[in-house]
Amino acid sequence: MKIHEYQAKELFRAYDIPVPAGVLCETPEAIDQAVEQLGLPLAVKAQVHAGGRGKGGGVRVAKTPEEAKEAAEAIIGMQLVTLQTGAQGTTVHKVLAEEGVSIKNELYLSLIVNRDDATVTIMASQDGGMDIEEVAAATPERIIKVGISPLLGIQGYHVRQVCLGLELEPAVAKKCGAMLRNLYRLFTSGDASLLEINPLIITKDDDLIALDAKIDIDSNALYRQKKISAMRDPLEEDPNELEAAKYDLNYIKLDGTIGNMVNGAGLAMATMDIIKQAGAEPANFLDVGGGATAEKVENGFRIILSDPNVKGILINIFGGILRCDILAQGVVQAAQSLGLEVPVVVRMEGTNVEEGRRILSESGLDLINAVTLSDAAAKVAAIATN
Amino acid sequence: MAIFADSSTRLIVQGITGQEGQFHTRQCIAYGTSVVAGVTPGKGGQKMDEVRVFNSVHEARQTTEANTSMIFVPPPFAAEAILEAADAGIELIVCITEGIPVMDMLRVKNYLATTSSRLIGPNCPGIITPGACKIGIMPASIHQEGGPFGVVSRSGTLTYEVVHQLSQEGFGQTTCVGIGGDPVNGTGFIDCLEAFEADDDTKAVVMVGEIGGSAEEEAADWIRTHMSKPVVGFIAGLTAPPGRRMGHAGAIVSGGSGTAAAKIEAMEAADIYVCRDLGSLGRLCKEVYG
Numbered sequence: 272m273k274i275h276e277y278q279a280k281e282l283f284r285a286y287d288i289p290v291p292a293g294v295l296c297e298t299p300e301a302i303d304q305a306v307e308q309l310g311l312p313l314a315v316k317a318q319v320h321a322g323g324r325g326k327g328g329g330v331r332v333a334k335t336p337e338e339a340k341e342a343a344e345a346i347i348g349m350q351l352v353t354l355q356t357g358a359q360g361t362t363v364h365k366v367l368a369e370e371g372v373s374i375k376n377e378l379y380l381s382l383i384v385n386r387d388d389a390t391v392t393i394m395a396s397q398d399g400g401m402d403i404e405e406v407a408a409a410t411p412e413r414i415i416k417v418g419i420s421p422l423l424g425i426q427g428y429h430v431r432q433v434c435l436g437l438e439l440e441p442a443v444a445k446k447c448g449a450m451l452r453n454l455y456r457l458f459t460s461g462d463a464s465l466l467e468i469n470p471l472i473i474t475k476d477d478d479l480i481a482l483d484a485k486i487d488i489d490s491n492a493l494y495r496q497k498k499i500s501a502m503r504d505p506l507e508e509d510p511n512e513l514e515a516a517k518y519d520l521n522y523i524k525l526d527g528t529i530g531n532m533v534n535g536a537g538l539a540m541a542t543m544d545i546i547k548q549a550g551a552e553p554a555n556f557l558d559v560g561g562g563a564t565a566e567k568v569e570n571g572f573r574i575i576l577s578d579p580n581v582k583g584i585l586i587n588i589f590g591g592i593l594r595c596d597i598l599a600q601g602v603v604q605a606a607q608s609l610g611l612e613v614p615v616v617v618r619m620e621g622t623n624v625e626e627g628r629r630i631l632s633e634s635g636l637d638l639i640n641a642v643t644l645s646d647a648a649a650k651v652a653a654i655a656t657n
Numbered sequence: 658m659a660i661f662a663d664s665s666t667r668l669i670v671q672g673i674t675g676q677e678g679q680f681h682t683r684q685c686i687a688y689g690t691s692v693v694a695g696v697t698p699g700k701g702g703q704k705m706d707e708v709r710v711f712n713s714v715h716e717a718r719q720t721t722e723a724n725t726s727m728i729f730v731p732p733p734f735a736a737e738a739i740l741e742a743a744d745a746g747i748e749l750i751v752c753i754t755e756g757i758p759v760m761d762m763l764r765v766k767n768y769l770a771t772t773s774s775r776l777i778g779p780n781c782p783g784i785i786t787p788g789a790c791k792i793g794i795m796p797a798s799i800h801q802e803g804g805p806f807g808v809v810s811r812s813g814t815l816t817y818e819v820v821h822q823l824s825q826e827g828f829g830q831t832t833c834v835g836i837g838g839d840p841v842n843g844t845g846f847i848d849c850l851e852a853f854e855a856d857d858d859t860k861a862v863v864m865v866g867e868i869g870g871s872a873e874e875e876a877a878d879w880i881r882t883h884m885s886k887p888v889v890g891f892i893a894g895l896t897a898p899p900g901r902r903m904g905h906a907g908a909i910v911s912g913g914s915g916t917a918a919a920k921i922e923a924m925e926a927a928d929i930y931v932c933r934d935l936g937s938l939g940r941l942c943k944e945v946y947g
Contacts, residue, residue, distance in 0.1 A: 355900060384759050386840040386870050386907065389766040404912045421763045462760050491906060492758035494733060521904045525896075536838060536904025537812025537867050540893035541935045544917075547896045548934060556897070558904040589814040589821070591796030620821060622796055644818075644936030 272488045273320040277367045278502045279466075279484035286457040288450055289480045293369040302343040305368035306336050312371040315342040317363040320507045322485070323353035329363065332371070339368070357526075364506055372480055377470035378437060379403055379414075382458045384465075384489075390418035391458060393451065395433050399470035425455040439473075446479045461499060462492030511574050518570040520559055527552025529651055530575035530584040530613075532568070534559050534593060542587045549648040551655035554581050565601030572605040576613075583654035584615045585647060595619045595627030603634040614639060614654050618647040659786035659832045660807065660852035660859070661749055661775065661844075662725065666790045669694040669717045669747075671738045672729035673705050681729065681753075681794050682708065688791040693721040714745040727783065727792050728752040735779060736761035743774040750843070751792045752779035759906070762841040769843065776843025780906065782813040782835035793835065795820075803829035805860035805946060807853035809846055811838050811867050811905070815893060815935075819865055822939030828946070831859040838905025840869070846876035854884055861887045861946040863938070864929070868894035869908045869915040874923040881927035887945050890929040891938060892917045 280290040294305035295318070306313065317329030324330050329351045333339035343366055352360035377399030385392040395415045398406045407414055415436030417429050430451050434444035458466050465487040472482050493500045505513060515522030521536065525543075529551045533539035536558045543553040555575060559567050575581055588598050602617060618641040619627050631638050641647035668685070672678040673695025682705065686692050694717040695705050701712030711717035714726065726747045730738040735754040742750045757779050769776055777784055783793015788802030799817055801824040808823070808830055810816040816835055823830060834849050836842055846864060853859045862884075866873035873892065880888055895917040897903045899910040910916050924931050930945050932938045 384763065384840065389763050389841055391763070420767050421760065422767045459760060462758055464759060489759050489906075490902075491732060491756045492760065495758075523898070523901050523903070525898060533814075535812065535814030536908060537810070537815030537865070537893050538818060540867060540897055540903050540908065541815055541818075541891075543896045544893065545935060553896055556901075556903055589817045591794075591799075591814065591817055621817065622798060645934070646936075648934075648936060 272490050272493060272503060273507070274486055274488065274499065274502045275318045275320065275504065276316065276484050277318055279486040280481070282457060282461065282486065282499075283481055283484055286453045288453050288457070289478065290484065291369045291372055291480060291482065293367050295365060295367055296343060296347070297365045299340060299343040299347055302339050302368060303336065306339050309368060309370040311335065311339070313339060314369045314371065315339060315346060316367045316369065317346050317349070317351055318365045318367055319351055319361050319363055320504075321351070321353045321355040321361055323355055324351065327351050327353040329353070361507070372472065372482070373475040374472045375475050376473040378473070379406070379469050380471045381465070381467040381469070382454060382463070385418060388418055390420055391455065393417045393419070393429070393433055395437055397437055399472070403469065419455065421459060425452055440477070442477050443473055443479060450479055461486070462489045462496055463487065464489045511577060515557070515574050518567060520557065520567060520571055520574070522574055523556040524578065525553050525555050526580070527554045528580050528582040529655060530554045530578065530581040531587065532557045532559055532571045532575060532584065533587045534589060538587065538589060542585065545644060545648050546585060546651055549652035549655065551651060554578055565597065565604055568598065568601035569605035569608065572609055576609060581613060583613050583651065585651050586615065586617045587644070587647065588619050590619060590621030590624065590627070594623045595621055596623045596630060599627035599630035602638070603630060603636060606634070606636050606638065611637070616641050616647055616650045616654070618642070618644065658856050658858035659789060660849065660856050661777070661832065661834065662784050662786050662790045662792055664789045666725045666749075666792065667691050667693045667721065667723045668725045668727060668792060669696055669714065669721070669723040670708075670727050670729065671696045671714065671742065672731075673697060673708065673710060674700050674703070675729055678729035679705055684797065685727070685791050688797045690790045690792060693723050714741045714747065718745045718747060723747065725749040725792065726751065728754055730754060732756035732758070736765050739765050739776060740768060743769055743772045747774055749775050749777070751777045751781075751783050752843075753781065753783060753794060754778075755780040757839070759839070759841055762839065766841055766843070777834060778837040778842060780839045780842070781837030782816060784832065784834045786832045787830050795833070795835070799824055800833065801829040804831040804858045805829070806942065807831045807849070807856065807859040807862045808833040808865070809849040809853070809862065810835055810865035811907070812865060812893065815865055818935065819863055819891070819938055823863070823942060826939040826943050828942060831856060838867070838907050840907035846872050847879045850876060850879060850884060854886060859886065861889065861942070863889045863891070863942065866890070866892045866920055867905065867908050868892070868897050868903065868910050868917050869905070871915065873920040877923040877927040877929060880929060888929045889932060889938070889942050889945055890924045891932045891935060892920045892924070
């Protein structure tokens with residue numbers, strides 16, 4: 272789960288990690304109060320989950336109260352387009368106003384769950400403020416990586432490796448050590464999967480301040496992170512995806528025209544790939560789960576059909592524990608109650624498949640039976656070209 | 658011959674009294690798996706059908722000489738269940754549970770490295786040696802015993818699809834291992850490939866990967882330098898958008914890494930027969946191992 276910058280900074284404050292003073296504004300009018308409280312200059316920053324806000328015009332620096340007002344008016348309500356939002360962009364609902372800080376140096380710092388060696392890995396670089404993936408590609412030697420076993424926790428030598436690598440002066444290194452320990456504590460006790468500060472700045476007074484803050488939380492751990500769970504912002508999520516989550520369906524909206532419903536995430540991805548190979552584009556990812564019920568199938572149908580781009584649907588179910596006859600009943604039930612206006616190709620395989628196919632063909636519904644995956648692909652291709 | 662699980666497997670089921678645990682225990686017994694005990698704390702002394710239930714893995718192991726455990730414990734308690742099994746000296750731990758926090762799995766993985774226990778999963782369908790032993794939730798009927806193919810996969814139903822196509826082409830399977838869709842898991846591709854390479858009955862391997870991480874690339878590198886048997890590969894997720902988790906916690910393209918295209922490239926560089934069209938995987942296997 273993603274959270275906003277201002278929420279990440281609330282967590283930072285709770286763990287004694289220095290951040291600039293800031294005020295959250297949900298209306299342009301609220302900026303006056305922020306100016307009074309923080310003084311000038313100040314930064315006005317769009318609060319959206321997508322990165323790359325600066326390049327998209329979502330961050331402005333204001334030197335006068337008028338400029339601050341103008342910035343807030345321009346950003347709140349804007350459709351912010353960044354590399355991560357896609358062409359349609361995302362609507363900005365609030366901004367974070369922050370005090371100006373004097374910058375001597377910009378660093379990069381992040382903590383990640385490293386799946387390759389099962390550690391919490393600190394990544395740091397002197398090239399702060401830049402796209403770290405570009406740094407990693409061009410000059411990998413400028414990124415310091417320190418892996419920490421969660422059985423040991425963060426040790427003095429971990430801290431020293433980072434500080435020496437960043438070539439910090441002793442006074443700053445001391446502050447960095449305390450910050451790293453606090454970040455590690457926040458990361459592990461908050462079930463983060465990613466924590467990124469870019470840039471981490473050294474001020475002219477040799478203080479370390481997290482100018483930006485990004486935290487992703489492991490969705491599997493939300494049951495024990497009540498406070499962080501409450502930070503979920505439904506405005507940042509696709510309404511259909513939220514609706515799907517209610518029924519325990521895993522749905523992701525995409526830009527294509529062929530809807531699809533599959534049991535199991537791996538097979539669902541492979542089915543999307545098949546649609547693409549058939550010359551069409553998938554309209555979604557939808558995993559109804561290994562133990563899908565008739566009710567889940569019906570809800571899945573409804574969510575797919577609510578996307579006006581959908582011109583056809585491919586259902587691909589490998590019946591294992593979920594028997595094909597039960598599934599077929601679910602498909603028929605859903606089709607009858609929703610009234611299908613687009614062609615539906617059904618490909619089933621596995622337990623009781625003959626019975627399942629019989630139920631579909633005797634239903635009187637206009638369902639297109641496919642026997643193999645290649646057969647299904649050909650039938651989808653026919654829909655796509657019509 | 659087979660890898661990791663065979664007729665000498667003596668299985669306990671942790672979480673045997675839950676709905677899932679009961680259902681799949683019965684399926685495993687019906688397949689012929691030797692289920693010697695169940696474990697549910699607080700329900701020791703009861704029975705699930707004919708299977709004795711114990712309060713702890715230690716007790717179950719001491720009484721029944723179990724060597725393998727299958728875990729259906731809910732996510733908040735599953736990591737501890739794995740640790741308990743390892744602590745009791747269980748050799749093979751198969752964790753079916755989906756949704757374990759990754760921070761828990763980091764601790765589990767680091768602890769397991771200090772023991773001799775092997776973990777398969779979590780978030781996996783389990784492992785089956787057709788004709789001998791089924792430990793997991795996969796549908797038994799699609800499998801065929803006798804080899805020559807070994808199968809290793811990060812996915813569930815996608816594996817069933819692959820196995821079904823193999824059986825349709827007349828190919829049996831020595832062992833099929835679902836290593837799970839989580840970012841931090843136990844047994845990996847290379848562990849399985851190494852075991853298949855050493856297994857006389859396995860003549861060829863199908864390896865099924867998906868987007869996210871770099872396990873497939875590392876496996877491809879290992880295959881290039883160590884594997885004498887032919888490997889057929891498939892990668893799911895060519896059309897997956899970056900930055901989105903595709904169902905499995907580990908299936909995500911982030912920062913340009915973990916893409917299907919990069920994995921396919923690495924596999925082709927290692928002379929793996931990469932199947933681009935899932936519908937033709939069975940036929941490709943026939944071409945490779947006719």
